Amino acid sequence: MKKYISYALGAFGHDAFYNTLSIYFMMFVTSQLFTNAGDAKMVGFVTTLIVVIRVGEIAFDPIIGGVVDNTNTRWGKFKPWLIGGSCLAGIGLMLIFSDYFGLTTSNPMLYLVLFGITFLVLDGSYSFADISFWSMLPALSMKEDERTKFGTFARFGSTLGAQGVIIIITPAILLFSKLFGAKNGQQTQAGWLGYAIVVAVLCVGGAAITCMNTHEQQNKIRNNTKHTGVIEVFKVIARNDQLLWIALAYFLFAFSYVVNNSLLMYYFRYRLGNAGAYTWVGVITCILGVISVASFPKLEALIHRKAIFCGGIGVMLLGYILFLFAGTNLPMALVAIGLLFFPYPLIFLATLMAITDSVEYGQLKSGHRNESVTLSIRPLIDKLSGAISNGVVGIVAVAAGMTGNAKPSDISASGVMHFNTFMFYIPMVLLVISAILFFSKVKLSEEKHAKIVQQLETKLDANGDSEASTEVNTDTNAVPDRS
The missing domain is CATH 1.20.1250.20 (MFS general substrate transporter like domains)
Known part of the structure; x- marks a missing residue:
């Protein structure tokens, strides 16, 4: 603990x-x-x-x-x-x-x-x-x-x-x-x-x-490493097909979420005309985030990651639909925000654990282990989706007339349509594609990962490396734990 x-x-x-x-x-x-x-x-x-x-x-x-x-x-x-x-x-x-x-x-x-x-x-x-x-x-x-x-x-x-x-x-x-x-x-x-x-x-x-x-x-599986050059770094990623499919599905999900989240403040100011109510977003997402994260271990044991990822996107789609009907209704909009945010930590964790397990998958395929190269993909995707969304948000704000001291009554029907297209319709399409990709292309389940670990242990034992598993402890006076 x-x-x-x-x-x-x-x-x-x-x-x-x-x-x-x-x-x-x-x-x-x-x-x-x-x-x-x-x-x-x-x-x-x-x-x-x-x-x-x-x-x-x-x-x-x-x-x-x-x-x-x-x-x-x-x-x-x-x-x-x-x-x-x-x-x-x-x-x-x-x-x-x-x-x-x-x-x-x-x-x-x-x-x-x-x-x-x-x-x-x-x-x-x-x-x-x-x-x-x-x-x-x-x-x-x-x-x-x-x-x-x-x-x-x-x-x-x-x-x-x-x-x-x-x-x-x-x-x-x-x-x-x-x-x-x-x-x-x-x-x-x-x-x-x-x-x-x-x-x-x-x-x-x-x-x-x-x-x-x-x-x-420190164990025989983690010791199966070699020095990775700059070119080899990108080869490691390219050879790991499961990592690439997970990354593509996650990028579509992350980009749609970040665009919607970035436009939320505009929604409160220029659609609802109540910028101060945006504080409630922090309160709601903080509470729901704690509940959502706490439920992940039991959900993973019960229905597994693929169902969490795809089911979570289904809940988010319901949130988008409710948002479209909310219009300028603040309570309905806050409920929609709750539906949109609650699955986000679950989908993030499902993706994180799948990327983590792809370390052993890539190790089995390539013959050596690359932990940080593999795990660097997730922050790379978050930064890329955030950078692209910054440009999208600027374009949307200008096209919808949501700049300066504009009031909700100043936003034309065309402006509302432009805004809804990027805040709701495009993210909904991207989420559907993301769920389809994760469901059909990601084969690295919890059960398959357990078998991969067994295969790695057998393979490395066959190569004569039977070193006992220990932990690297920064306290030089401590006795290492045995696993």
Whole structure:
């Protein structure tokens, strides 16, 4: 239990960091950093830098996975990158939530240069920590039930971290703003920086707890590795047909979900005319996320992953249909949001566990093991879907007339149709295709994975490697556990 909770705390800080960076940083830029009429160009420069860096970095995720896989230290191969990447990312987060000691006004070009360098280091460091954290999963246990518990606790922590910031961000900013001399109800740069420092501490602290209390196993299956070059990294992915089908199904699902989620704030502001009610989204998703994640182990034992994935998409489709009928009805819209979000953690976990099991599948096919390269696919897909959705959301907002101080009554019927097409109709089609692909092409079931592990053990025993399974413990005075 100590290991499960420690892994969950790492995920908590990890996703609190991610949501702060992905959702709220641009709000800080537009509401606090550049607020004058002539600052539009600076906002554009900052936005362009972020998009270019994040999209460019996506291509390097498999290579980062290869670097992690090739690491060999006394602390294992994941922990140095997890704690080091988290520390650098935390420092970077605090820097970008500042004005660099007044450079935004005294020397804007120098600010842009320093911001670009900081964000590049921040994004790269976070990717190392992200890939290291999630690729620890197949190294923590070979047993299906234990893997499920680690994955479930991690998703529990990440749900609380990601959805919790939606609830606490405004009170936290107001609190720190007041502590640094602002009037009641006034947000300041210092308030935002105080909030960013808290998130950075949570991220680094969670990573430290994970590193101290979780230990990767060392056994004959995990020892079946070799140094992976840059070209070989992409060959490993290309040869794993089950990983590719899982990835394609998950990409369609993730992209449809992110587009819908990104347009939710527009829905509340320009369709419902009640931007303040958006806070309820954080409350509802946080509560439902906890319930959803807690139900995953029993559901997996009862109906297995494929049914969870496809059944979850069925529930989401019901949510979309209800959303279409909701129109400007707030209670009905909130119920629809609940139906849309509740299956999301379940589908995420079903995908995560399937990708985790594809490590052994790929090992059986290729003859050697690549944990981080394989697990790098999931964060790569999340980043890719997020980057594409950013562009889609901008286009939709302009096409629908949902910009500036427009009111719900200003949105034309054509604008509503444009908005509904991207928020509802296209995501529904993508979800259906995703479910069909996962149902028909993903053959890596829990039972098949158990047989693959047995085949690997038999094969490696036949090769004369009968080393007993132990855990790599960072405490050199401790006696290793035997499995």
